[in-house]
Amino acid sequence: MAKVVVITSGKGGVGKTTSTAALGAALAQSGQKVVVVDFDVGLRNLDLLMGAERRVVYDLVNVTQGLAKLPQALIRDKRLENLHLLPASQTRDKDALTEEGVAQVITELRSWFDWVICDSPAGIERGATLAMRFADTALVITNPEVSSVRDSDRIIGLLDSKTKKAEDGERIEKHLLITRFDPARSATGEMLSIDDVLEILATPLLGIVPESQEVLRASNLGTPVTLSNPASAAARAYMAAAQRLMGEDVPMTIPSDKKSLFDKLFGRRAA
């Protein structure tokens, strides 16, 4: 049965779109049929991170308004044939989306894909509440930093009150994905630890993505990091998170890009 996942955070710039692209690709690399949906109407960027910015013809708003059929708007990834993108509109604003329109699109996507991954805009307004509205599962992207943790707490409150599941008296499944984590700074007490964040937010952990130079490289290239450099720490972290999302029991580790002494001596590039 299809699962609808919202990638949300409240705060901007924590890695929602990067995580949507990486997890979408990771699930597709595991053989799942995946669609990533950009809900950031007016400020779309998922197309850019997926390297599909020049292939956008129709978008989510066109489909909800009946101006295009869903198959016309879906963009198939050139590298992974079971990965699709439904782009947001760049010229409209968030008010162009209606709850009925979004409900219809999500229902249709559920019948075609195993995973519908919704990339939420930042904030707690209409765009963000519509992105989470029909989700079965929420991934709250959090940086180990005070403003991100505070905004995550607020979003967790909204997930428990504003989603369809919550209103129907069911519990929406929630997970934390901690991104931009620096194990060295956390060890010396310069950065909140994983335990600090988990204790404060009281939400189960799906994965820890370490700060990695590969993430910027991936966005420069327009390729999800799990495809651009599968051996990198960030890619391994996203791969493990995707496996946990699929229900596999994967031990929680913090992958590292550290070079071994051998690599340093011989100037090899770390994986």
Added chain:
Amino acid sequence: MSLFGLFGQRRSAPVARERLQILLAHERSLCGQNDLLSILREEILGVIAKHVKVERDNVVVKMDRGDNVSLLEIDVEIPNSASPLLAMTA
């Protein structure tokens, strides 16, 4: 600067943790309070509606939070025509 001072200055994460815990405890209680007030308002409306006809807008439920005690204020405006019983005693 002592070694302790140097070390202490770097450890800012415990400060972040404590600030967040205090702030979020406060913010969560505010959100919870809103929920509590809307539940109270609905239930009070229900009880009153059983006996007299009142306009929804004429029932106001407010909470003033103090340090030691909080004050719950319920303001219900009932037109005399709504209840023959009230009209008689008025």
